[in-house]
Amino acid sequence: MDMKSQIVGALGILAAAMLPQAAAADYPDKPITLIVPWAAGGSTDQTARVLAKAAEASLGQTIVVINQPGASTSIGMAALAKAAPDGYTIGTLSSTSYLAALQGRQLPFDPINAFSYISYYGDNLIGIAVKADARWNTIDDLIAEGKAKPGAIKYGTAGVGTTQHLTSEALQFATKAKFVHVPQQGSAASVPALLGGHVDFIMETSVWAPFIESKEVRLLAVTTPQRSKMYPDVPSLSEKGLKSLRSVQAIIAPAGLPEDVRMKLETAFRKAMSDKAFQDTMDRLGMVPLDLPGAEVKKLVEGEYASAREILQEIGKAK
Amino acid sequence: MFEALEKLGYGISLSLEPSNLLYAAIGSVLGTLVGVLPGLGPVTTIAVLLPLTYHAGSPLGAIIMLASIYYGAMYGGSTTSILLKVPGEAASVITCIDGYQMAKKGRAGPALAIAAIGSFIAGTVAVCALALVGPLFAKFAVTFGPPEYFALALFGLSLSATLSGGSPVRGITMVLVGLLLGLVGIDTITGVERYTFNIMAITDGIDLVPMLMGLFGVAEILHNLEDKSRGSLLSTKIGRLFPSRQDWSESAGPIARGSVIGFFVGLIPGGGAILASLMSYTLEKKLSKTPEQFGHGAIAGVAGPESANNSAATASFIPLLTLGLPGNAVTAVLFAGLLIQNVQPGPLMLVKNPDVFWGVIASMYVGNIMLLVLNLPLVGLWVQLLRVPSWLLSATILLIAIFGTYSLRSNFADVTTLMLFGGIGYLLRKASLDAGPLIMAFILANILDTALRQSMLMGDGSLMIVLQRPLSLIILLVATLILVAQLWSYFGRVRVRPLPSET
Numbered sequence: 001m002d003m004k005s006q007i008v009g010a011l012g013i014l015a016a017a018m019l020p021q022a023a024a025a026d027y028p029d030k031p032i033t034l035i036v037p038w039a040a041g042g043s044t045d046q047t048a049r050v051l052a053k054a055a056e057a058s059l060g061q062t063i064v065v066i067n068q069p070g071a072s073t074s075i076g077m078a079a080l081a082k083a084a085p086d087g088y089t090i091g092t093l094s095s096t097s098y099l100a101a102l103q104g105r106q107l108p109f110d111p112i113n114a115f116s117y118i119s120y121y122g123d124n125l126i127g128i129a130v131k132a133d134a135r136w137n138t139i140d141d142l143i144a145e146g147k148a149k150p151g152a153i154k155y156g157t158a159g160v161g162t163t164q165h166l167t168s169e170a171l172q173f174a175t176k177a178k179f180v181h182v183p184q185q186g187s188a189a190s191v192p193a194l195l196g197g198h199v200d201f202i203m204e205t206s207v208w209a210p211f212i213e214s215k216e217v218r219l220l221a222v223t224t225p226q227r228s229k230m231y232p233d234v235p236s237l238s239e240k241g242l243k244s245l246r247s248v249q250a251i252i253a254p255a256g257l258p259e260d261v262r263m264k265l266e267t268a269f270r271k272a273m274s275d276k277a278f279q280d281t282m283d284r285l286g287m288v289p290l291d292l293p294g295a296e297v298k299k300l301v302e303g304e305y306a307s308a309r310e311i312l313q314e315i316g317k318a319k
Numbered sequence: 320m321f322e323a324l325e326k327l328g329y330g331i332s333l334s335l336e337p338s339n340l341l342y343a344a345i346g347s348v349l350g351t352l353v354g355v356l357p358g359l360g361p362v363t364t365i366a367v368l369l370p371l372t373y374h375a376g377s378p379l380g381a382i383i384m385l386a387s388i389y390y391g392a393m394y395g396g397s398t399t400s401i402l403l404k405v406p407g408e409a410a411s412v413i414t415c416i417d418g419y420q421m422a423k424k425g426r427a428g429p430a431l432a433i434a435a436i437g438s439f440i441a442g443t444v445a446v447c448a449l450a451l452v453g454p455l456f457a458k459f460a461v462t463f464g465p466p467e468y469f470a471l472a473l474f475g476l477s478l479s480a481t482l483s484g485g486s487p488v489r490g491i492t493m494v495l496v497g498l499l500l501g502l503v504g505i506d507t508i509t510g511v512e513r514y515t516f517n518i519m520a521i522t523d524g525i526d527l528v529p530m531l532m533g534l535f536g537v538a539e540i541l542h543n544l545e546d547k548s549r550g551s552l553l554s555t556k557i558g559r560l561f562p563s564r565q566d567w568s569e570s571a572g573p574i575a576r577g578s579v580i581g582f583f584v585g586l587i588p589g590g591g592a593i594l595a596s597l598m599s600y601t602l603e604k605k606l607s608k609t610p611e612q613f614g615h616g617a618i619a620g621v622a623g624p625e626s627a628n629n630s631a632a633t634a635s636f637i638p639l640l641t642l643g644l645p646g647n648a649v650t651a652v653l654f655a656g657l658l659i660q661n662v663q664p665g666p667l668m669l670v671k672n673p674d675v676f677w678g679v680i681a682s683m684y685v686g687n688i689m690l691l692v693l694n695l696p697l698v699g700l701w702v703q704l705l706r707v708p709s710w711l712l713s714a715t716i717l718l719i720a721i722f723g724t725y726s727l728r729s730n731f732a733d734v735t736t737l738m739l740f741g742g743i744g745y746l747l748r749k750a751s752l753d754a755g756p757l758i759m760a761f762i763l764a765n766i767l768d769t770a771l772r773q774s775m776l777m778g779d780g781s782l783m784i785v786l787q788r789p790l791s792l793i794i795l796l797v798a799t800l801i802l803v804a805q806l807w808s809y810f811g812r813v814r815v816r817p818l819p820s821e822t
Contacts, residue, residue, distance in 0.1 A: 040366055040655065068729050071522035072505075075730060078519065103510060106517055154777055160510030182465075182776045183507050185769060188651070192642070196461035198777060210643050210665035284658070 027087055027261050031062040034251075035083075035091035037076025039069040043124060043205065043285045044249060047278070048092045051121060051251075054275035058268040072161075073097045074107055081109035085254040087261035090118065093250040095163045098305050102312055103161045112298075112305060116257035117250065119269040120292035120300065122282055124247035126164055126223040127234070129208040130201045131194060132216050139221040139235065142201065146177025154180045156199040158187040167223050167237075167244045168203045170311045174242050205247065206286030224288055243311070246304055249287070250297050266294050326673070327450040330681030333674070334383055342380045343682070343689045346387025351694065354395020355701070356719050360408030360528065363727060364392035365652045378660040378675060383682035385656045389649065390442070390686045393632060394694060397434045397625055398701055402427055403716060405536035409527060410592035410628040412758055413600045415535055417613065417620030424616050427705060428560030431698045433570050433618055434625040435691055436562075441578035441626035442687040445633035448582050450680055460638050463587050465773035466785045470794035471587070472767040475594050477802045478601045479759035487805070490756045493747075497757035500525060501764020508772045520732030527762070529724045529737040534754040536720055537741025540713045542748055560699050566618050573603045573623030581630025586637055593762060595631035596624035633683060640664050640676060 034052050038044045045067060052063040068076035077097050083089035093115070101111035128139060136142040146153055157164035160183050172179060182199050184190045190202040195216065202208065203223075211217035212231075219234045223244035227236050237244045251269050253262065272278060273291055282289050292300065333339070349371070353364040368388050375381035396407025401418035414434065421430040479494055503514045504524030515521050562570065577599040584595040603623040604613045613620050632649070639650045643665030657664050657679075668676050704712070724737045747754055771782075778784030785791050 040652070046655070046658070066729055070728060070730065071519050074522065075519055075728075105512075105522075108519070151779070159507060180776055180779075182773050183510075184773075185507055192461045192638075193464070195642070196464050198464035198773075210663060214665070284663070 028059055028061040031064050033089045034063050034065045035076050035080045036065055036067050037073035040067045044092055044094055047281055050278045050281045051272050054272035054278050055268040058271050072100045074100055078108050081114040083254050085256040090253045093252045095248040099161055099308055102308055114255050115252040116255055116262055117252055117294040117297040118265045120250045120290055120297045122249050122287045122289045123224055124205045125228055125286040125288055126205055126247055128201055128203050128220045129217050132218055143175045143177045146179050150178035151180050154182050154199045156182050156184045156190045156193045156202045159183050163245045163247045164203045166308055166311050169315045170243045173314045209286045245308055326677045330677030333678050334681040334685040339380055339383050342375055342384040343387045343685050346384040347391040347689045347693050350388035350391020351395045354392035355398050360396050361392040361649045369656050379678045381660050382679050386682045387686035387689055390690045394690055401430045402704055404539045406531055410596055413596040413624040417617050420616035425558045427702045428698055429562040429566050430621050432561050433622045435694050437574040437622045437626040438629040439687055439691045440574050441630035442633055444578040445582050445630040446684045449637055460586050465770040466788045466791040468766055468770035469774055470791040472763045474794050474798040475763050477798045478597055479756045489752055493752055493756040494760040497760025498764045501761040507769045526733055529733045530740045532720050533737045533740025534744035538744025541745040569618050570622035573619040574626045577623040577626030578630045581627035582634045585631030585634025592628035592631040595627040599623040599627035
């Protein structure tokens with residue numbers, strides 16, 4: 001690099017520093033960081049990475065994915081909430097983050113209002129799975145036995161206070177069935193617990209999918225608003241008039257993001273949803289793509305937050 | 320059985336294609352190089368190098384590279400345990416005990432060589448067993464539920480108190496401290512935070528890797544700084560590089576037994592390499608004619624555990640490949656690597672992609688051979704590391720340990736943990752308290768606590784379920800026997816002669 005171009009470059013940086021408003025028009029002119037508050041390799045990490053890759057094309061900048069896992073996503077979310085709202089630090093939102101706030105966890109940020117909402121990209125598919133040789137053929141059988149023999153049926157989920165756990169609490173409250181919760185350490189641990197007969201059913205994300213195909217596990221119901229296109233014969237809880245929580249996957253940024261920057265990101269990320277690699281990854285993980293504009297994402301999240309609070313109040317665990 | 324061998328042969332022939340061999344070579348070298356950096360154990364190494372495998376020409380090539388990186392990183396981790404007392408991962412903690420003592424006595428060469436050869440033999444045994452009986456054992460693995468884990472964790476605890484010799488009172492004290500530290504964080508059963516004092520960094524509990532590196536690596540550096548007289552970490556002359564005839568005869572038994580123990584322990588999801596190496600170490604100490612040498616550089620204390628953890632690591636692929644269940648952090652990262660190559664490990668893998676299944680198994684074997692071929696000549700080079708002036712080496716290790724810790728989760732709190740436990744480890748050394756039992760208890764605390772309460776939920780509030788299930792009953796009986804035998808031998812000894820002097 002010669003002296004002249006160095007001076008020009010320095011002047012450019014100086015100009016950018018002096019005129020922050022003008023920067024929005026040039027946005028993005030440097031790589032963007034995407035905070036994933038989960039460990040590498042999980043479903044959020046895998047989907048966010050392919051989506052970010054596809055969004056790079058329309059943004060013309062690299063998106064660097066950083067994993068900041070820990071404390072049920074609170075560590076990564078706190079880092080995101082603290083970042084400058086300039087569009088160069090964005091992140092993923094999972095329902096786990098705001099559910100933690102409802103359970104008495106002290107968070108250094110407001111779980112809803114500390115963020116700007118860019119776009120939605122899908123729901124994790126959560127289902128109620130039993131072993132293939134289980135005596136229940138339908139979700140109604142399972143509920144009926146839960147009412148007839150309260151506490152005899154044991155079930156597993158990824159852990160206390162997860163979407164999976166709260167949805168099963170809502171199910172029990174609405175149907176008066178009584179099951180015993182045996183919390184597992186993460187979704188992956190639920191499958192061996194079911195296969196080994198240590199629990200009778202699991203309410204879990206699609207970790208059961210390969211075992212449905214091998215006919216070792218049967219799916220009794222899904223908790224998504226509609227039936228899953230992969231399992232068209234399996235009813236959704238909402239068909240039965242039962243409440244369920246969504247397992248949200250969205251792209252967010254710190255609150256106070258300039259609207260034109262937010263719009264650029266929203267356009268890029270929504271466009272990225274038509275990417276083949278993204279769709280394949282969602283299919284492989286049994287996740288359901290859903291395209292929503294930022295404004296509706298916030299409404300959806302607020303609604304989910306209210307429903308979760310209601311469930312916790314019903315079961316007497318609201319804090 | 321014959322059919323399985325034939326398929327394995329087919330898999331091996333695929334892996335021996337020149338391009339695949341090249342991937343194996345690149346993988347082993349890179350894996351070893353990164354694994355040798357203090358604090359960068361297999362999990363981090365694979366995570367860091369995973370993107371490289373995207374560019375391999377074929378799924379099989381990528382998987383071979385992954386397996387080679389894995390074995391390379393494992394071996395790299397053992398290298399730093401032996402030379403610098405910095406374990407790259409929990410499973411190498413046991414290797415630190417005698418391996419580092421050997422290095423201090425100028426026997427780093429034989430320790431490194433026996434670790435490599437033991438790992439290779441154990442890997443071979445485990446790969447063959449995996450090919451022959453793997454799918455059968457997978458079914459058995461899921462019968463291991465909370466009551467069995469509880470029994471197994473108790474069993475591990477009964478072994479850990481007397482891990483590195485010395486007085487049982489000190490050992491048990493360290494076990495109790497480890498258990499307390501292990502309970503920090505969100506309680507799995509109720510979701511309530513315990514002993515976190517609202518510090519977000521420890522909501523999930525104290526992170527193992529910075530704690531390990533602090534207690535062992537940083538503490539060792541601080542300790543070395545006190546000794547101004549020494550120019551380098553090594554005070555004596557470096558002896559021969561390769562094991563002597565006597566080393567061989569002392570290592571043969573431990574390697575064989577370690578391979579077998581490791582395989583069975585590795586099958587259990589979550590049981591993992593650390594339990595395997597702990598069990599092997601304790602067993603060898605019991606069987607040895609010279610148990611007093613353990614903790615002071617016994618080669619059997621390196622050969623056994625190193626074989627056991629390699630065998631366990633290979634066996635842990637069985638639940639991964641046949642059930643799609645990653646049993647530990649390493650297999651979880653490998654799982655992600657396979658998914659990226661569009662290979663879905665699980666019950667259908669053997670049916671849907673038999674080529675890949677046998678290819679993966681064969682690739683582990685190729686990775687193992689490649690590692691041995693590359694690393695034996697490098698033993699001399701690694702040993703030279705000990706000649707680097709102490710001030711330079713210490714500063715470098717510290718720097719890399721900090722970088723390594725930060726890179727795990729991009730969280731500065733982890734660096735604080737590293738330093739804090741470095742200080743604690745230093746003080747423990749001053750008080751002649753051994754950090755080994757502490758770290759074992761720390762790891763087991765979480766399994767013990769969660770499994771106990773899951774068992775009680777399964778048993779409608781009663782603990783009897785632990786005694787009613789045959790498998791957990793057997794493990795508990797063995798644990799009790801070991802505990803009684805240990806107490807017996809200790810108090811028996813006290814009666815014969817006065818209290819043994821502290822070491």
